[in-house]
Amino acid sequence: xxxxxxxxxxxxxxxxxxxxxxxxxxxxxxxxxxxxxxxxxxxxxxxxxxxxxxxxxxxxxxxxxxxxxxxxxxxxxxxxxxxxxxxxxxxxxxxxxxxxxxxxxxxxxxxxxxxxxxxxxxxxxxxxxxxxxxxxxxxxxxxxxxxxxxxxxxxxxxxxxxxxxxxxxxxxxxxxxxxxxxxxxxxxxxxxxxxxxxxxxxxxxxxxxxxxxxxxxxxxxxxxxxxxxxxxxxxxxxxxxxxxxxxxxxxxxxxxxxxxxxxxxxxxxxxxxxxxxxxxxxxxxxxxxxxxxxxxxxxxxxxxxxxxxxxxxxxxxxxxxxxxxxxxxxxxxxxxxxxxxxxxxxx
Numbered sequence: 001x002x003x004x005x006x007x008x009x010x011x012x013x014x015x016x017x018x019x020x021x022x023x024x025x026x027x028x029x030x031x032x033x034x035x036x037x038x039x040x041x042x043x044x045x046x047x048x049x050x051x052x053x054x055x056x057x058x059x060x061x062x063x064x065x066x067x068x069x070x071x072x073x074x075x076x077x078x079x080x081x082x083x084x085x086x087x088x089x090x091x092x093x094x095x096x097x098x099x100x101x102x103x104x105x106x107x108x109x110x111x112x113x114x115x116x117x118x119x120x121x122x123x124x125x126x127x128x129x130x131x132x133x134x135x136x137x138x139x140x141x142x143x144x145x146x147x148x149x150x151x152x153x154x155x156x157x158x159x160x161x162x163x164x165x166x167x168x169x170x171x172x173x174x175x176x177x178x179x180x181x182x183x184x185x186x187x188x189x190x191x192x193x194x195x196x197x198x199x200x201x202x203x204x205x206x207x208x209x210x211x212x213x214x215x216x217x218x219x220x221x222x223x224x225x226x227x228x229x230x231x232x233x234x235x236x237x238x239x240x241x242x243x244x245x246x247x248x249x250x251x252x253x254x255x256x257x258x259x260x261x262x263x264x265x266x267x268x269x270x271x272x273x274x275x276x277x278x279x280x281x282x283x284x285x286x287x288x289x290x291x292x293x294x295x296x297x298x299x300x301x302x303x304x305x306x307x308x309x310x311x312x313x314x315x316x317x318x319x320x321x322x323x324x325x326x327x328x329x330x331x332x333x334x335x336x337x338x339x340x341x342x343x344x345x346x347x
Contacts, residue, residue, distance in 0.1 A: 013310055019327040019338055020312040022148075022179070022291045024212040025269070026262045032211060035251035036244040047243040054246045058220060061253045068195065068222050070232055071249075073240050075178055075206040075219030078232070080104045082202060082221070085231035086172055088139035092132055094125065095319035096149060098176065101142035102318075110140075116319055123150040123285060123293075127158060133165045141166060144176040146183060149314050149326040151287025153189055163194050163201060172228070176204040178219075181259065182266050182290035192222065199225045209290065210259060211252040218245045266290045269329045276339040280346065290329045296342075298322045303345040309338055 009020070048054075051071050059066040072078040083104040093101045095114040102112050115132060117123040125143070133141070141162070146153045159175075166173040180186045195201055206219035218241060223229060270292060277284045277294050285293040293314070297303075300323070301313040312326040327338065 009310075013305065016305070016308050016310040017334060017337060018310050019330065019334075020310045021214065022209055022289070022326075022328045023214060024209060024262050024290070025265060025328070025330045025334075026212070026258060028212040029252065029255045029258050031255065032213065032248045032252045036216065036248040039244045039247040042243055045243070047239050047241060047246055049238040051241055051246060054241070054249050057250045057253045062192065062222065064192065064195070064222055065224075067226075067229070068224055069220055070223075070229060070236075071218070071220045071241050072236065073219075073242075073245075074208065074217040075176070075204050075221075076100050077217075077236070077240065078204060078219055078221045079174075080107070081232050081235040082172075082174060082228075083108055083110070083140070084235045085228065086140060088172070090135065090137045091140040091142065092129075092138060093142045094144065094147060096123075096147075096314065096317035097142070097144050098148045099317070101144075101174075101176075105140070105142075113138075114318060117147070117150070117152075123147070123152050125152075125154045125158065129158075130161065130165065133162065133169065133171065138169075138171055140172040140174065142174045142176070144179075145189060146179050146287075146289040148176075148179065148289075149291070149312065149317060149320075149324075150285055150293045151179075151289040151291055151326075152285065153183060153288050156189055159189075159191065160194065163191060163198070167198055167200050170200060172200045172202065174202045174204060178204060178206045178209060179289040179291075180205075181210045182263060183288045184267065195222060195224045197224060199227065201225075202228065207249055207252055211255065213245075213248060213252065216242075216245045216248050218249050265331075266329045269332060269335050272332070273327065273329060273335050273339070276335075277342075280339075280342055291326050292329065293324070293326050295323050296325055297346075300325065300342070300345070304338075304341055307341045307345060309341045311338075 090111045091105045092113045203222045207213045283295045314320045314324040315322040
């Protein structure tokens with residue numbers, strides 16, 4: 001049986017208050033659910049393999065050419081398709097960071113180097129990564145901005161230096177911006193403005209967190225590289241995005257007021273959670289995403305699970321250890337419940 005290594009495992013832990021998955025706390029917009037339901041009238045047909053309606057809506061939303069877009073069965077499918085398309089021999093990832101980067105790389109026999117993010121640096125990416133980019137056989141780099149599970153952003157100046165070096169040295173740079181919607185100034189940190197003319201830059205995004213659509217599986221990537229796009233499309237089967245996912249995606253992109261409301265809620269509740277955790281005596285990282293990273297007792301996960309609350313035990317991330325945790329930012333009453341349960345189990 002496949003081991004479950006992520007958050008959100010409500011199937012093995014039903015009836016818990018789940019803080020382990022970083023989903024929009026407002027839940028899925030009703031118009032998105034309705035669009036998916038309405039599409040069921042058409043499931044006797046194949047979904048549009050060209051994803052024309054969805055890509056047109058995405059192009060308008062992201063303000064990029066349609067030709068720069070590729071859609072997948074979640075962002076994870078695109079990670080694997082990208083790696084299969086390039087088949088790098090050596091790649092660089094951060095540690096800690098999202099597990100699928102290394103998993104996809106190792107699946108093609110790639111040697112994976114890790115840039116260790118240190119606690120004493122607040123888990124921020126340091127300029128030492130520029131030295132790693134000088135390795136002659138390095139072919140691919142994965143960065144997550146803000147990083148998962150820490151929620152720490154990469155310095156924009158450093159990030160653009162990395163883009164320049166990777167382009168000069170023909171190193172594919174994959175930047176995961178899936179959580180960028182929930183930071184205060186996403187326009188300062190996105191690399192979308194750097195895409196034009198770049199042959200080795202690929203941005204990864206998803207509907208999963210922004211619109212609470214994890215179960216529908218819909219992600220997308222943006223690149224101006226025709227060559228990379230063609231190679232990736234060869235790795236994807238023709239009907240990889242279902243009809244309900246495509247229709248739900250089109251409906252979701254219209255939910256601008258919903259996204260802004262969620263952002264305001266997250267900023268407020270993130271501060272509430274950080275203050276509450278600090279009051280409990282826990283070291284709390286300056287996470288900027290819709291989740292908070294902190295250190296607690298080694299058995300805090302197990303104790304909270306007994307109380308019906310599930311948080312993300314991050315000890316299985318390379319570079320972390322037992323006692324490292326990530327919690328989603330949820331609605332105020334849910335966040336209050338979490339803090340009450342923490343205070344209870346610490347007595």
